Amino acid sequence: MKTEEAVFRILRISPEKDEKGRYETYRVRIDSRMTVLDALEDIKHEQDASLTFRRSCRSGICGSCALKVNHLAKLACKTRAVTEVEKCGEVLVEPMENMPPIRDLVVDMSGFWREIDRGAPWVEWDKTLEGSIKENLLTNEQQLISSRLADCIMCGCCFSDCISRVFDKNFTGPASLAKTHRLVVDPRDKLGMNRVKELASMGLWSCTHCYFCWSQCPRNVRPIVAISTLRTLSFGAGHKSQGARHVEVFMNSVERTGMLNEAALYLKTMGWATLRDLDLILRMAAKHKAPPLFPQPVPKIEEIRSVYRLVREVKPK
Amino acid sequence: MKYAYYPGCVAKSTATELYNSTALVAQRLGIGLVELTAASCCGAGVINEGDSFLNIVLNARTFAMAESMGLDILTICSTCQGVMSQVKWQLDNDLKLLEKTNEALSKVNVNYQGKVKIKHLLWALAEDYGLEKLAQQAVQPLEGMKVAPFYGCYILRPAEALQHESHEKPTSFEQLITALGGEPVEYDGKTKCCGFPILFVQRDAAFGMAAAYLNNAKKAQADFLVTPCPLCHISLDLYQKKAQSQAGLEINLPVMHLSQMVGLALGATPTELGFSKHMVSMVNVLKHV
Numbered sequence: 001m002k003t004e005e006a007v008f009r010i011l012r013i014s015p016e017k018d019e020k021g022r023y024e025t026y027r028v029r030i031d032s033r034m035t036v037l038d039a040l041e042d043i044k045h046e047q048d049a050s051l052t053f054r055r056s057c058r059s060g061i062c063g064s065c066a067l068k069v070n071h072l073a074k075l076a077c078k079t080r081a082v083t084e085v086e087k088c089g090e091v092l093v094e095p096m097e098n099m100p101p102i103r104d105l106v107v108d109m110s111g112f113w114r115e116i117d118r119g120a121p122w123v124e125w126d127k128t129l130e131g132s133i134k135e136n137l138l139t140n141e142q143q144l145i146s147s148r149l150a151d152c153i154m155c156g157c158c159f160s161d162c163i164s165r166v167f168d169k170n171f172t173g174p175a176s177l178a179k180t181h182r183l184v185v186d187p188r189d190k191l192g193m194n195r196v197k198e199l200a201s202m203g204l205w206s207c208t209h210c211y212f213c214w215s216q217c218p219r220n221v222r223p224i225v226a227i228s229t230l231r232t233l234s235f236g237a238g239h240k241s242q243g244a245r246h247v248e249v250f251m252n253s254v255e256r257t258g259m260l261n262e263a264a265l266y267l268k269t270m271g272w273a274t275l276r277d278l279d280l281i282l283r284m285a286a287k288h289k290a291p292p293l294f295p296q297p298v299p300k301i302e303e304i305r306s307v308y309r310l311v312r313e314v315k316p317k
Numbered sequence: 318m319k320y321a322y323y324p325g326c327v328a329k330s331t332a333t334e335l336y337n338s339t340a341l342v343a344q345r346l347g348i349g350l351v352e353l354t355a356a357s358c359c360g361a362g363v364i365n366e367g368d369s370f371l372n373i374v375l376n377a378r379t380f381a382m383a384e385s386m387g388l389d390i391l392t393i394c395s396t397c398q399g400v401m402s403q404v405k406w407q408l409d410n411d412l413k414l415l416e417k418t419n420e421a422l423s424k425v426n427v428n429y430q431g432k433v434k435i436k437h438l439l440w441a442l443a444e445d446y447g448l449e450k451l452a453q454q455a456v457q458p459l460e461g462m463k464v465a466p467f468y469g470c471y472i473l474r475p476a477e478a479l480q481h482e483s484h485e486k487p488t489s490f491e492q493l494i495t496a497l498g499g500e501p502v503e504y505d506g507k508t509k510c511c512g513f514p515i516l517f518v519q520r521d522a523a524f525g526m527a528a529a530y531l532n533n534a535k536k537a538q539a540d541f542l543v544t545p546c547p548l549c550h551i552s553l554d555l556y557q558k559k560a561q562s563q564a565g566l567e568i569n570l571p572v573m574h575l576s577q578m579v580g581l582a583l584g585a586t587p588t589e590l591g592f593s594k595h596m597v598s599m600v601n602v603l604k605h606v
Contacts, residue, residue, distance in 0.1 A: 071505075072485060087486045163510045167525035205518045208526070209362050210510040211474035215484055222475075231366040242518045247367040254358045254375075260326035269517045280555065280596075284331075289594045291330035300355040303425045307357075307378060310421045311371045 001031045006081055007090040008039055010051065013101045021101070024048075030081045036091060037065050037076035040105075052104040060218055063155030067105045068094040073157035075218045096160035098173075112159050115172045118202055119180040119195070126190035142185045149182035149226060151219040158213035158223050164206045171203035174213035174223030181226035184233070196233045204230060205243025245269055255308045258298035262291040318445055319349030320391035320436070321383035323401075326358050327547040328393055331555075332574065334591025335547050339393050339438065339576040341590070345583050346446060346454065350391065353382050359400040361548070362471075362514065370417075376404040377418045381429040389434040391441055393576060395546035398437045399471025399479065405435060406478035437472060439489055439545050439575055440481060448496035455582040458498025462605050464578070465534035465542040465570075466490035466501055468508045469549045484508060493575075494543070497582040504537040506530030511549040516556070521563065527552045528564035531572075541571040541602045543578045550574055554596050571597050581606065 005027050013021035026047055028039045037055055044051045056064040058077045065076040070088045073096050084091045099107040129136070138146060158174040165171050177199070183189050184196060204227070213223040235244045249268040253261040267274055274281075284290040298304070328336040343350050356379040358364075365372040379401070383390045392398040408415045408431060419428055436444075442451055452458075473484035482489055487508065491501040509530055512523030531553055534542050544550050552560075554572040561568040573581075577590045592599040 070485070087483070163526060164515070164519075164522060167512075167522035167529075168519055171519075171522075203519075206515055206522060208470075208510045208512065208514045208523075210470045214475045228362075228366050228369070232369065235367055246517050247363055250361070250363040251367045251371075254360070254364065258355075258357045259329070260358045260361070262327065262330050266517070277559075280559070283596065284555075287594050287596075289331060289333075295330065298355055298357070303355070303378070303427075304357045304375070306425050307374050307421065308371065310424045311368065311374050 001033070003029045003031045004082075004085075006030045006039070006085045008043065009090055009092045010043075010105070011094040012051070012104050013095070014103065015101070028081075030085070032080070032082050034081050035077050036069055036074075036079045036081050036084065036093065039081050039091070040076060040093070052106050054106055061153060063153035063218075066096055066155040066157050066160070068092075068096055068160065072212075073097070073160035073216045075155060075157070078218050096156055098160050098162065098165045099156065107156075109156055112154075112156050112173070112175070115159070115176045116154070116179060118172050119176045119183075120191070121176075121179045121183070123183060123186055123189045124191045126188060129188065136187045138185075138187060142187070145185050145229075146182055149178050149221060152178055152217075152221045153219055155218060157216045157218060158221075161212040161216045163210045163212065164203070164208050168203060168206045171206040172199075174207070174227065176202070177204070177207075177230060178221055178223040178226040181230055184230070193233065193237055196230055196237065197239055199230060199234065200239060200241040200243070204234060205241055205246075242269065255305060256297070257295050258301045258304045259295065261295055263293045318347070318441075319351065319388060320441070321386050321388040322350035322352045323356055323359075323379065323383075323390050323392050323397060324352065325392065325394040325397040325547070326361075327551070332547040332550060334594045335393060335550070335574040335576060338574060338580045338585070338590045341585055342576050342579050342583065345580075345585075346451070348441075348446065351386060351388065353379060353390075356382060359397045361396050362400055365400070372400075373404050373407065373414065374418050374421045376401050377408060377429040378422060378425075378427050380405065380433040380435075381422065381427045384430055384433050389436055391436055391438060393438050393545075393574075394548070395437065395469055395472035395544075396548050398435065399474075401435045402480070403475070403478040405433065406480070437545060439472070439493060442579065443489055443493060448492060451493075451579075452496045452498075455497050456584040457582055457606060459494070459578070459582055459605075460498045462499045462540045462602070463502045463538050464494045464499040465504055465537060465539035466494060466507055467511070467530070467534070467542050467544045467549060467553065467572075469544065469546050470508075470510050472545055473508055490543075490545070494578075497579065499578075499582075502534065502537040502539045504530075504533040504539070506533045511544075511546075511552040512560075513548040513552040516552060523552065524556065524560040524563045527556060527560040528566055528568065531557060531560070531568045531570050532564070532566050535568050535570045539570065540605065541573055541599075543573045543575055545575045547574065557597055569597055571595065571599050571602050573599075573602075
């Protein structure tokens with residue numbers, strides 16, 4: 001098999017020496033099948049025994065070897081080295097983000113686990129079902145959701161690359177919310193919508209739709225879909241929050257004129273907090289940049305309003 | 318070249334300079350734009366969270382309009398592009414959902430066959446118009462200008478739905494900048510979030526994102542940053558002063574819409590491009606011209 005020499009630039013961190021760490025370069029001969037984990041093993045055995053990283057199953061099942069390859073969180077065992085070289089010319093390997101490094105590529109995941117725990121990730125058994133011989137059957141839709149979410153291997157890739165988590169430490173993160181959604185659809189769980197009610201305080205509306213949790217999940221769990229669904233449930237149940245208010249005003253605006261009324265969205269969502277931006281509003285007005293307060297409806301607005309009415313009638317179960 | 322033009326809401330209200338500069342670029346390049354004036358808002362990912370099926374039906378209605386004209390949809394907003402691509406992807410892969418959607422649309426005598434294509438201006442210029450041809454039109458190339466491309470999120474992810482380029486190492490923006498004579502700069506944050514989607518909910522975090530990535534672009538010596546999304550423009554230009562103040566930074570990095578950058582290279586004047594509507598002054602950029 002054809003092999004080529006590839007450059008691996010690895011962030012080495014020894015907390016007792018240098019908190020920031022340093023990049024060290026290793027050259028490894030790779031072939032088309034070799035994974036980043038294979039190369040790390042190679043470096044450890046052949047070049048530098050002190051290189052520290054986690055690994056276990058080598059099969060994409062345990063989630064231990066999550067780290068950053070060329071700036072994105074991935075499982076080292078599922079990432080082909082040659083693909084990374086073709087893309088970036090080298091393989092830059094760093095520890096995951098949003099979790100403090102312990103040594104080299106190993107991070108302290110206790111913050112991640114605390115967030116998972118915040119969502120009470122267990123079935124709260126409905127005691128009224130005790131002694132019942134009735135099965136707790138899932139609908140087909142519940143099964144599809146459960147099955148996808150249960151594929152999560154808790155590797156931390158989504159948590160690492162979550163941008164909201166970088167800037168909002170109260171945001172519980174994608175994995176925790178995906179886990180919560182799995183329990184919300186579980187018919188054995190007595191908490192159900194009470195779980196959703198708690199989520200506003202855990203940052204349900206802080207997700208910024210960056211879609212990194214979708215792209216970086218090695219198991220295709222798509223946590224953002226769970227987050228969006230939880231938001232829909234929260235909004236539908238009438239739970240009060242700034243995020244739900246934003247959705248309500250947005251939807252009403254489009255029903256009224258077909259387009260988004262930016263001024264109304266801003267004023268109605270922000271309320272008195274608008275005053276914080278008074279200086280900006282005045283500057284916008286001076287530059288003729290302020291959106292109109294009363295925009296005209298688009299042509300065929302009745303068609304759009306009919307769509308709103310019809311969807312309420314024919315929504316799929 | 319002719320498209321069913323979907324400018325989106327923001328280009329027609331807060332960011333009219335985007336709408337006008339797109340019209341100017343299209344006119345100079347001979348690109349026909351037939352505006353879908355009766356289309357609704359794409360929902361910006363927000364209607365999806367209020368009612369996901371409503372989000373699908375509203376966008377399918379827009380698709381049907383373009384389909385009946387036999388034209389592809391052209392967007393100038395990454396958020397519109399991302400939301401519409403996701404809806405199209407869902408409908409392409411779920412025939413039952415398409416049927417249910419058409420059942421709702423039939424009540425307003427609309428039917429979507431599933432054939433529409435949706436392209437952002439960034440892609441249309443490269444793939445339909447051609448970068449070589451565009452370079453020949455650049456009478457005022459961006460020579461000596463260092464440009465920070467800000468892709469943001471919706472034009473890249475989820476890649477399955479966008480079906481265009483890898484989100485891990487995108488190149489379309491850099492190729493366009495190079496074709497126009499500019500020098501793209503590399504910086505951390507170009508494929509991250511501008512903060513806009515949570516501006517009304519978690520303002521501090523939103524400002525944190527905007528300030529961090531603007532500052533990275535500035536540190537990479539960028540003369541200006543360019544974005545394919547007017548929502549990013551709101552976060553990065555309109556709120557830049559507040560974001561930098563919260564972060565304790567002096568950034569003052571000019572931010573252009575994609576169409577303004579193309580228009581500048583095509584020889585349009587600052588007045589035609591609406592630079593006076595920006596919050597961060599363009600004066601330093603225009604010195605290069």
